[in-house]
Amino acid sequence: MTYVIELLAPVGSKEALIAAVESGANAVYLGGKMFGARHYAPNFTDEELADSVRFAHLRGVLVYVTVNTLLDDTEIPVLVDYLRHLYTIGVDAIIVQDLGVAVVAKKVVPNLPLHASTQMTAHNLEGVNFLADMGFKRVVLARELPLKDIEHICKNTTVEIETFIHGALCISYSGQCLMSSMIGGRSGNRGRCAQPCRLPYTLVDDKDNNLLSQVDAGEYLLSPKDFNTIEILPELIQSGVTSFKVEGRMKRAEYVAVVVDAYRRAINSYLLQQAEYLISEQDKKDLAQIFNRDFTIAHLYGKNGRAMMSDRRPNNRGVRVGRVISYQPTTKTAVIKLDEPLAIGDIIEFWVKVGGRVNVTINAMVVDGKNVDQAPANTAVSIPVSSPVRDNDRVFKVFDSILMERARGFFSKADAVRRIPINVTVTVAEGNPLIITAQDNEGFTGQAATEFIAEKALKRPLTTDTIAKQIERLGTTVFSLDNLDCDIQGEVMVPLSEINDARRRAIEQLEVARLAKFNRAPLPKDKSIEVLMPEHQTLKSGNKPKLVVNVDAVDKAKTAVDNGADIIMFGGECFGKRTLSDEDYHSVADYCKKHDCKIILNTPRLLQRNQIKEITDHIALFNAIGPEAISVGNIGTLHLLKELIDIPLHGDYPLNIYNSITANYLTNIGLSSLTLSPELNFAQVEELSTKQLAPLECLVHGYLTLMISDYCMLGSLLGGPNIQKCTNTCLRGKFWLKDRMNELFPVVTDLFCRMHILNAKELSMLPHVPRLIRSGISRLRYEAKYSSIKEIAYITRLYRELIDQGEKHPLINNDKKITEIEHEHITRGHYFRGVL
Numbered sequence: 001m002t003y004v005i006e007l008l009a010p011v012g013s014k015e016a017l018i019a020a021v022e023s024g025a026n027a028v029y030l031g032g033k034m035f036g037a038r039h040y041a042p043n044f045t046d047e048e049l050a051d052s053v054r055f056a057h058l059r060g061v062l063v064y065v066t067v068n069t070l071l072d073d074t075e076i077p078v079l080v081d082y083l084r085h086l087y088t089i090g091v092d093a094i095i096v097q098d099l100g101v102a103v104v105a106k107k108v109v110p111n112l113p114l115h116a117s118t119q120m121t122a123h124n125l126e127g128v129n130f131l132a133d134m135g136f137k138r139v140v141l142a143r144e145l146p147l148k149d150i151e152h153i154c155k156n157t158t159v160e161i162e163t164f165i166h167g168a169l170c171i172s173y174s175g176q177c178l179m180s181s182m183i184g185g186r187s188g189n190r191g192r193c194a195q196p197c198r199l200p201y202t203l204v205d206d207k208d209n210n211l212l213s214q215v216d217a218g219e220y221l222l223s224p225k226d227f228n229t230i231e232i233l234p235e236l237i238q239s240g241v242t243s244f245k246v247e248g249r250m251k252r253a254e255y256v257a258v259v260v261d262a263y264r265r266a267i268n269s270y271l272l273q274q275a276e277y278l279i280s281e282q283d284k285k286d287l288a289q290i291f292n293r294d295f296t297i298a299h300l301y302g303k304n305g306r307a308m309m310s311d312r313r314p315n316n317r318g319v320r321v322g323r324v325i326s327y328q329p330t331t332k333t334a335v336i337k338l339d340e341p342l343a344i345g346d347i348i349e350f351w352v353k354v355g356g357r358v359n360v361t362i363n364a365m366v367v368d369g370k371n372v373d374q375a376p377a378n379t380a381v382s383i384p385v386s387s388p389v390r391d392n393d394r395v396f397k398v399f400d401s402i403l404m405e406r407a408r409g410f411f412s413k414a415d416a417v418r419r420i421p422i423n424v425t426v427t428v429a430e431g432n433p434l435i436i437t438a439q440d441n442e443g444f445t446g447q448a449a450t451e452f453i454a455e456k457a458l459k460r461p462l463t464t465d466t467i468a469k470q471i472e473r474l475g476t477t478v479f480s481l482d483n484l485d486c487d488i489q490g491e492v493m494v495p496l497s498e499i500n501d502a503r504r505r506a507i508e509q510l511e512v513a514r515l516a517k518f519n520r521a522p523l524p525k526d527k528s529i530e531v532l533m534p535e536h537q538t539l540k541s542g543n544k545p546k547l548v549v550n551v552d553a554v555d556k557a558k559t560a561v562d563n564g565a566d567i568i569m570f571g572g573e574c575f576g577k578r579t580l581s582d583e584d585y586h587s588v589a590d591y592c593k594k595h596d597c598k599i600i601l602n603t604p605r606l607l608q609r610n611q612i613k614e615i616t617d618h619i620a621l622f623n624a625i626g627p628e629a630i631s632v633g634n635i636g637t638l639h640l641l642k643e644l645i646d647i648p649l650h651g652d653y654p655l656n657i658y659n660s661i662t663a664n665y666l667t668n669i670g671l672s673s674l675t676l677s678p679e680l681n682f683a684q685v686e687e688l689s690t691k692q693l694a695p696l697e698c699l700v701h702g703y704l705t706l707m708i709s710d711y712c713m714l715g716s717l718l719g720g721p722n723i724q725k726c727t728n729t730c731l732r733g734k735f736w737l738k739d740r741m742n743e744l745f746p747v748v749t750d751l752f753c754r755m756h757i758l759n760a761k762e763l764s765m766l767p768h769v770p771r772l773i774r775s776g777i778s779r780l781r782y783e784a785k786y787s788s789i790k791e792i793a794y795i796t797r798l799y800r801e802l803i804d805q806g807e808k809h810p811l812i813n814n815d816k817k818i819t820e821i822e823h824e825h826i827t828r829g830h831y832f833r834g835v836l
Helices: 014-022 046-058 073-088 099-108 125-134 147-155 179-184 230-238 253-271 281-290 401-408 464-471 496-516 554-562 582-594 619-625 635-644 660-668 682-688 713-718 766-775 789-808 815-821
Strands: 006-011 027-031 062-067 093-096 114-116 138-140 160-167 202-204 226-228 243-246 319-328 333-338 347-352 356-361 380-384 394-399 420-429 433-440 445-453 479-489 546-551 567-571 598-602 629-632 649-651 671-675 696-702 705-709 735-738 744-749 755-758 762-764 779-783
Touching: 006 014, 006 253, 014 027, 014 046, 014 253, 027 046, 046 062, 046 073, 046 496, 062 073, 073 099, 073 660, 073 682, 093 099, 099 114, 099 125, 099 660, 125 138, 125 147, 125 635, 147 160, 147 230, 160 230, 160 253, 179 705, 202 713, 230 253, 230 281, 243 253, 253 281, 253 401, 281 319, 281 401, 420 464, 433 496, 445 496, 464 479, 464 496, 546 554, 546 598, 546 789, 554 567, 554 582, 554 789, 567 582, 582 598, 582 619, 598 619, 629 635, 635 649, 660 671, 660 682, 682 696, 682 766, 696 766, 696 789, 713 744, 766 789, 766 815, 779 789
Parallel strands: 006 027, 006 243, 027 062, 062 093, 093 114, 114 138, 138 160, 160 243, 420 479, 546 567, 546 779, 567 598, 598 629, 629 649, 649 671, 671 696, 696 779
Antiparallel strands: 160 226, 202 735, 319 333, 319 394, 333 380, 347 356, 347 394, 420 433, 433 445, 696 762, 705 755, 735 744, 744 755
């Protein structure tokens, strides 16, 4: 079933499923116990998934299942069986992040539609077109896109476009965040994000000064407000978006009910084409009350700066209901002047000037000397408070008992809230069975006849009223009787039990008819995917990987060449807002050529529509230089350059190359080399190295980017009130985020004013170069953009020596020597621990 405007609701539990359907969702998205990006939600077993699909389909609601994590090779066989199960139970689409999962799905369940997860970081038309060519039916856009870009994409693509409209925001581009992974081993790309963006940080300089001590800012510096588009929904609808997605599979069912119910009314208001699009004040209040970190429209109208951040509180702040006008310490009683109603069962928080928060569940209230269950706005209410509060402290309601009770009504009752009206016809005549025909508003029909043959009535002949009482007993079914026509010929008798049985069977047939449209052809027994797997290769002895150094400045490139780099990766994002001239590119290329060193020209990791020119303007330059390859880090740039240029393309690690099927697919579409995901462990890297793939590269050294964001913290907090007028604060020194463990994460910006948060620890695989050599890896890469000239010279020379000397190098098996060389803030990344 296709909807012109689809309202798509999150489902993390059975109760949330019922809440979503009953509150007006056209479709729901949920996860099974495997391969979903919300691992910590309750999620659904295979049997529960089947029941959920039937429940939703019976009510005309579509079901999309999340298969949106990166998969390891060992998980692929399980994936095949899981996909076949999803197809068999009638799931309407799967939501995918991993390119390899999409390739497997196209092979084993070709008729199961594919939706590209926002984790695929589709942020331009070229990326959407890449996915369309792969066979995706729908693409979920990155949440960083401005409205004009969304409209441009919708108008120029054949696939459906889905966008988020409400809920939590990530500060980093989805699919590009390694922070949870690198800090604690819980990978967001594998569904186990620990949400480090909701933790406290301090912004410091190179002298450890708190740079915000004179700025009115909180400590949750990476915590965005919640997305809320209900007031601008008409513009999103007019942009051409197919599906509007509510975030929240980790949220409780009451949240789903309230949010979906409000947006259902909003969409209906627009569709009625009233003179004015109207949203009730109550709906706005309910959306804020059920959960908010304050609200934002993020980047829909351009960069929003600090206005999109909830730096004082990373969790639900509730709704302000008043201020304290007095507190009696002897009786521990506070008097609050209310701006909003309050009721028994509500939970409130006092924002105390000294001491943080005081949380109170209201069990008693007094107004004008009388105990009350509810207190209206503009009254003074007295309540018991166990901890001291002060005059003028603000009071926020974080739990509204009346709203929650209304929300529970969507899923806690046995009877359906939104019923499907049916017309029922009953015919009966002596000598024939009584026949019941039920038809819904879509024309689906169910029919059943009594086994009993109608007889002449001796005492109480059947009447329309008698039959109606039995037909109306639709109980917990999804149907409600809209109209009943009875054709009773003569005075006849049929037992009521027979009528009830026929009614049940007619309704069952109607359910079968409604579900039939979702039926699919059976799958073939053959589920082999060998054709998708790369062939094994025998590793040659004497492997000598090339040393790649990734830099963003001419002097750094020359230093790396002078100290033994085999390949220079040059350009792309330059830290410090610098841009590179054509002369810079030619200078490095000429220097590399003179010293028999290869060059790979880098491209920006992300390119929104107005930044595509950055690439197209360089086409002539790329052709003139003739590099070994051009590196691409997103599917949009990959799609664009495959059409515009004949130079080989290198696939960089932001493509999240985590398994051999993804690597094989990218090899087969022509990529000349690939950088593996830094979330792979040594064993996984070694396994991939045994496959016949494009040359594989591993990151072995440097400060890796953990987050990349369109939010510029430095400009927003230190650059003045107008984020649109950049004051280049980022160029006035070096900056770090300091966490609770006193770890320092470098904060840098690039030429597009995007913020990069780097790892507090420097990746170093110096003592393990021999194992990397033995693995068969073709290239070892040093990420040197954040390194100084001196560091680049030293580290490049060390890796050169290690590659050349292998086990014979004096560093190997010499822990004391390694300790002398490596500083204390070193990490081995995931090579030995892997990720959850």
